[in-house]
Amino acid sequence: DIQLTQSPSFLSASVGDRVTITCRASQGISSYLAWYQQKPGKAPKLLIYAASTLQSGVPSRFSGSGSGTEFTLTISSLQPEDFATYYCQQLNSYPRTFGPGTKVDIK
């Protein structure tokens, strides 16, 4: 199985901050990486697919980059509604796997 690690696991930030989350894969996954946002009690929401493509309807302050084994999710200016947990997922091979999550909290 491909293991995904995320760093940091917890992030405390203020509104307006630039936030970067890293996802590393245990082996190369090309660009088959997605990012999701999950709020308490809700289903995950797709933000970014194919490592860097913004899902329709997602604000442009979200961006993704990377390929191979290292990927980043950046929020250019954190908004109050962005406080949530973020997960990466690889769709390069089976079984599909998720990272352990990064919780973004209010400073």
Place this chain on the structure above:
Amino acid sequence: QVQLQQWGAGLLKPSETLSLTCAVYGGSFSGYYWSWIRQPPGKGLEWIGEINHSGSTNYNPSLKSRVTISVDTSKNQFSLKLSSVTAADTAVYYCARVQVTMVRGARGRYGMDVWGQGTTVTVSS
């Protein structure tokens, strides 16, 4: 706009079979893969498996011996069965659509773009 609505029993006893169904409304059923994902209380996401409209499946090896995912194209529904449940199977279970799209000239499955509302399943004696 595509919506997924899921339902099934929320309280099971150990050794029973979990059974959930997800219905697809407002969009095409064919041409996609349809997935099940679960999330234990306070933990991360675990991919269970997926199926397409033709019935082709892929399962997580960690659950494969106990999982069956099936499809009913006449009703635009797909279902999950997980046998011999234990307390470790207690989780919120989600269904989701795997989007198929072209990216930089390559057609592929790149993310799960539509999710059901989730069903809380508790296994307790």
